[in-house]
Amino acid sequence: xxxxxxxxxxxxxxxxxxxxxxxxxxxxxxxxxxxxxxxxxxxxxxxxxxxxxxxxxxxxxxxxxxxxxxxxxxxxxxxxxxxxxxxxxxxxxxxxxxxxxxxxxxxxxxxxxxxxxxxxxxxxxxxxxxxxxxxxxxxxxxxxxxxxxxxxxxxxxxxxxxxxxxxxxxxxxxxxxxxxxxxxxxxxxxxxxxxxxxxxxxxxxxxxxxxxxxxxxxxxxxxxxxxxxxxxxxx
Amino acid sequence: xxxxxxxxxxxxxxxxxxxxxxxxxxxxxxxxxxxxxxxxxxxxxxxxxxxxxxxxxxxxxxxxxxxxxxxxxxxxxxxxxxxxxxxxxxxxxxxxxxxxxxxxxxxxxxxxxxxxxxxxxxxxxxxxxxxxxxxxxxxxxxxxxxxxxxxxxxxxxxxxxxxxxxxxxxxxxxxxxxxxxxxxxxxxxxxxxxxxxxxxxxxxxxxxxxxxxxxxxxxxxxxxxxxxxxxxxxxxxxxxxxxxxxxxxxxxxxxxxxxxxxxxxxxxxxxxxxxxxxxxxxxxxxxxxxxxxx
Amino acid sequence: xxxxxxxxxxxxxxxxxxxxxxxxxxxxxxxxxxxxxxxxxxxxxxxxxxxxxxxxxxxxxxxxxxxxxxxxxxxxxxxxxxxxxxxxxxxxxxxxxxxxxxxxxxxxxxxxxxxxxxxxxxxxxxxxxxxxxxxxxxxxxxxxxxxxxxxxxxxxxxxxxxxxxxxxxxxxxxxxxxxxxxxxxxxxxxxxxxxxxxxxxxxxxxxxxxxxxxxxxxxxxxxxxxxxxxxxxxxxxxxxxxxxxxxxxxxxxxxxxxxxxxxxxxxxxxxxxxxxxxxxxxxxxxxxxxxxxxxxxxxxxxxxxxxxxxxxxxxxxxxxxxx
Numbered sequence: 027x028x029x030x031x032x033x034x035x036x037x038x039x040x041x042x043x044x045x046x047x048x049x050x051x052x053x054x055x056x057x058x059x060x061x062x063x064x065x066x067x068x069x070x071x072x073x074x075x076x077x078x079x080x081x082x083x084x085x086x087x088x089x090x091x092x093x094x095x096x097x098x099x100x101x102x103x104x105x106x107x108x109x110x111x112x113x114x115x116x117x118x119x120x121x122x123x124x125x126x127x128x129x130x131x132x133x134x135x136x137x138x139x140x141x142x143x144x145x146x147x148x149x150x151x152x153x154x155x156x157x158x159x160x161x162x163x164x165x166x167x168x169x170x171x172x173x174x175x176x177x178x179x180x181x182x183x184x185x186x187x188x189x190x191x192x193x194x195x196x197x198x199x200x201x202x203x204x205x206x207x208x209x210x211x212x213x214x215x216x217x218x219x220x221x222x223x224x225x226x227x228x229x230x231x232x233x234x235x236x237x238x239x240x241x242x243x244x245x246x247x248x249x250x251x252x253x254x255x256x257x258x259x260x261x
Numbered sequence: 262x263x264x265x266x267x268x269x270x271x272x273x274x275x276x277x278x279x280x281x282x283x284x285x286x287x288x289x290x291x292x293x294x295x296x297x298x299x300x301x302x303x304x305x306x307x308x309x310x311x312x313x314x315x316x317x318x319x320x321x322x323x324x325x326x327x328x329x330x331x332x333x334x335x336x337x338x339x340x341x342x343x344x345x346x347x348x349x350x351x352x353x354x355x356x357x358x359x360x361x362x363x364x365x366x367x368x369x370x371x372x373x374x375x376x377x378x379x380x381x382x383x384x385x386x387x388x389x390x391x392x393x394x395x396x397x398x399x400x401x402x403x404x405x406x407x408x409x410x411x412x413x414x415x416x417x418x419x420x421x422x423x424x425x426x427x428x429x430x431x432x433x434x435x436x437x438x439x440x441x442x443x444x445x446x447x448x449x450x451x452x453x454x455x456x457x458x459x460x461x462x463x464x465x466x467x468x469x470x471x472x473x474x475x476x477x478x479x480x481x482x483x484x485x486x487x488x489x490x491x492x493x494x495x496x497x498x499x500x501x502x503x504x505x506x507x508x509x510x511x512x513x514x515x516x517x518x519x520x521x522x523x524x525x526x527x528x529x530x531x532x533x534x535x536x537x538x539x540x541x542x543x544x545x546x547x548x549x550x551x552x553x554x555x
Numbered sequence: 556x557x558x559x560x561x562x563x564x565x566x567x568x569x570x571x572x573x574x575x576x577x578x579x580x581x582x583x584x585x586x587x588x589x590x591x592x593x594x595x596x597x598x599x600x601x602x603x604x605x606x607x608x609x610x611x612x613x614x615x616x617x618x619x620x621x622x623x624x625x626x627x628x629x630x631x632x633x634x635x636x637x638x639x640x641x642x643x644x645x646x647x648x649x650x651x652x653x654x655x656x657x658x659x660x661x662x663x664x665x666x667x668x669x670x671x672x673x674x675x676x677x678x679x680x681x682x683x684x685x686x687x688x689x690x691x692x693x694x695x696x697x698x699x700x701x702x703x704x705x706x707x708x709x710x711x712x713x714x715x716x717x718x719x720x721x722x723x724x725x726x727x728x729x730x731x732x733x734x735x736x737x738x739x740x741x742x743x744x745x746x747x748x749x750x751x752x753x754x755x756x757x758x759x760x761x762x763x764x765x766x767x768x769x770x771x772x773x774x775x776x777x778x779x780x781x782x783x784x785x786x787x788x789x790x791x792x793x794x795x796x797x798x799x800x801x802x803x804x805x806x807x808x809x810x811x812x813x814x815x816x817x818x819x820x821x822x823x824x825x826x827x828x829x830x831x832x833x834x835x836x837x838x839x840x841x842x843x844x845x846x847x848x849x850x851x852x853x854x855x856x857x858x859x860x861x862x863x864x865x866x867x868x869x870x871x872x873x874x875x876x877x878x
Contacts, residue, residue, distance in 0.1 A: 079449045080449075081445055081449070101445075101448040101449060102448040102449075102451055102452060102453045102454060102455075103451070104449060104451070105449065105450055105451030106451060111446075111449050111450070113446060117443065117446045119438070119439045119442045119443065120442070121438060121442055122435055122438055122439060122442070126435040126438075126439075129432065129435070130435060130436060130439050130450070130452075131450045131451060132450075132451045132452070134451060178450070178451070302677070303677045303680070303681060351857065351861060354861060355860070355861075358864075360676060360677050361623045361676065361677060361680065362860050362864070364623070364677055364680055365813065365817065365856065365859075365860050366856070366857060366860040366861065368810060368813075368856060369853045369854070369855075369856030369857035369859075369860060370853070370857070371853070372810070372849050372850070372852055372853030372856060373849075373850050373853035373854060373857070374853075375849065376847045376848070376849030376850035376851075376852075376853060377847065377850050379847065379849070380847040380850065488806075489688075492684055492685060492688045492806065493685075493688075495681040495684055495685055496681075496685040496688075498681065499674070499678060499681050499682055499685060503678075529696065532692045533689050533692045533693070536685050536686065536688060536689035536692075537689065539682070539685050539686075540670050540686060540689070543670050543671075543673050543674065543682060544670055544673065547673040547674055
């Protein structure tokens with residue numbers, strides 16, 4: 027039987043130190059889907075990604091990747107399960123050069139892009155390959171963070187607020203890139219506040235409030251849920 | 262021939278000794294800096310590792326009749342293995358705690374290792390002779406250059422700059438720097454940070470081992486040979502600032518030279534000149550000469 | 556060392572029995588200290604008291620302020636040297652000798668503190684260690700310390716012209732008084748508003764700065780007081796053993812004081828004294844055997860850091876606070 031779910035979170039509880047941030051999250055991400063987590067600041071979206079990447083003080087519940095429980099896999103082996111991660115602050119190593127950043131991550135799969143394809147997508151990265159990553163602009167750092175993960179070749183990418191604080195030209199660029207990745211069959215779990223951006227990309231939406239999933243619906247039902255979205259996002 | 266009323270051969274001789282001592286300061290402070298970079302702890306056991314390097318060479322020679330050259334390869338491996346065991350079994354448990362605990366734990370290591378060697382060998386120094394091929398000296402015209410001392414300086418320079426190249430210019434170096442900059446994210450990216458930490462501690466200990474075996478033919482091989490030296494090296498590290506590999510190397514050699522020069526000009530102060538410089542540097546530049554953070 | 560002592564907010568209306576228990580414990584301790592010389596060798600007891608005070612002085616800095624000084628032997632041994640010299644060569648009385656020792660240690664503390672507080676954390680530790688090594692060489696070369704021999708046969712003298720301190724039991728009660736004064740001083744400091752600021756610096760230095768406190772001035776004050784108290788311990792020790800040597804100013808001595816404070820419980824009032832009692836007793840016992848003392852001390856260090864970071868008193872408090 028082929029497992030349909032690429033990633034499944036079941037009854038996830040998560041803690042930062044003593045304070046509990048997740049109260050039983052349930053999320054299923056089907057293979058090839060782009061899934062968006064929506065919610066206000068502090069609702070638990072980023073925390074959910076951190077629970078998957080095991081960066082919380084304590085996490086309980088089951089996390090499966092391709093049907094295999096990964097909640098007990100050592101943290102440094104998660105990437106080899108085909109999980110790529112682009113954190114909220116982009117996580118570029120600012121003291122390392124752009125090139126060093128790109129070559130750093132171990133190869134975990136082959137579904138990724140070739141270096142040539144990446145260069146055509148990110149021309150500025152190529153030009154500045156000897157510069158320390160810390161000297162790049164925010165948009166360029168986001169490009170670098172995405173390029174770095176794609177080179178490693180995961181089949182699932184966790185993206186945390188990729189457009190936050192970026193100029194429109196970069197937002198456009200990232201949207202194009204994600205469309206392309208979708209076409210290649212990559213699975214994407216996206217945390218994003220920018221509704222305009224998410225609308226065009228996501229196949230399924232999860233609304234998160236106070237560490238819980240309060241609703242989820244496919245993209246086709248987006249129009250029926252406008253009221254709910256407005257309420258949850260508080261716009 | 263004289264400069265400032267000091268004969269040139271005497272001056273050159275002292276500078277050579279200074280450079281020779283600096284070779285050890287550089288190797289040891291480099292090891293401390295490498296370990297600090299990754300583990301964020303000061304390895305108080307570094308002087309004891311240096312001592313064990315010398316004792317390992319002595320024991321390899323006394324019991325197994327290993328030559329200096331064979332020992333020069335084996336001793337760093339022995340130290341690396343010992344350090345890896347210490348890191349895996351104990352030091353690792355302190356992750357996330359105040360780095361002062363690391364200092365105190367490694368201080369405990371130093372007491373055990375030094376006290377243990379004293380228990381077995383006593384405080385008296387053990388003899389260790391340099392390889393025959395490096396005995397003797399050359400007349401450079403203005404001074405005599407003992408071959409063994411020249412050898413030590415050259416090896417130290419090669420090891421120091423090799424380490425610098427390894428860390429600043431290779432893939433493995435970039436992985437180490439990445440794991441230093443953001444350990445938890447690096448793990449998510451698939452880097453085995455715990456193993457990198459163990460390897461780094463082992464590598465730093467191996468550097469101390471190299472210093473130890475090279476010291477064996479010149480200094481007394483005794484249990485406490487590293488305990489006073491390490492405090493001078495701490496001062497070197499404070500002067501250089503912990504942030505920089507190159508800073509550790511340059512400060513090591515430079516302070517050795519300054520110490521040698523002091524011996525010529527005002528020999529009573531040669532024991533303390535490094536500490537005095539440290540006090541002055543701290544007063545005017547708290548982050549150290551090459552340090553980035555205050 | 557912010558994570559060495561967790562601030563457990565005890566119940567506001569502390570049970571009356573807890574208070575009674577505390578007073579009872581204090582009373583028992585006082586009685587034990589008063590009758591101890593009848594049972595145990597007074598010189599051994601005095602050694603414990605001196606080291607207990609030394610470790611407590613260090614704890615004022617380490618446990619309450621969060622600054623690890625690896626150079627406190629300079630003040631302990633410095634105090635010993637100054638007192639020994641004044642009493643033996645300048646022929647002053649024991650009280651004057653001790654006051655000079657304390658004053659000298661305070662001056663040394665001020666001088667080293669000014670430089671050391673420019674760095675924090677591990678750098679502070681390394682700096683104090685290096686500066687105390689500088690002081691070690693100065694003591695080694697200074698004309699009045701007799702280098703390797705030290706100042707020997709220091710007369711204990713007569714206190715206030717009345718009490719003959721050559722008698723061990725009289726000397727014991729003098730040392731006990733000194734110890735009590737030292738501990739009282741520490742208690743007053745840590746319970747004063749000044750002490751509260753100092754603890755705030757330990758918990759979060761940046762916040763203390765943003766609240767407008769001149770953090771460096773506080774640190775320097777504590778450092779100097781801590782040095783003076785370490786000097787008091789050293790000066791008294793010089794009279795007890797009638798000798799001041801390089802051992803007293805060596806870094807191994809600094810390390811022992813840290814171990815005593817750590818083993819007993821950092822940031823607790825009685826912990827360092829408990830730690831000192833254990834270590835001194837252990838040293839005395841081991842000295843008669845062939846067991847290498849340094850190895851045992853090292854093992855205790857490792858165990859304390861790995862398994863026992865709250866120390867003896869910390870563990871005891873945890874049990875007594877448990878419902």
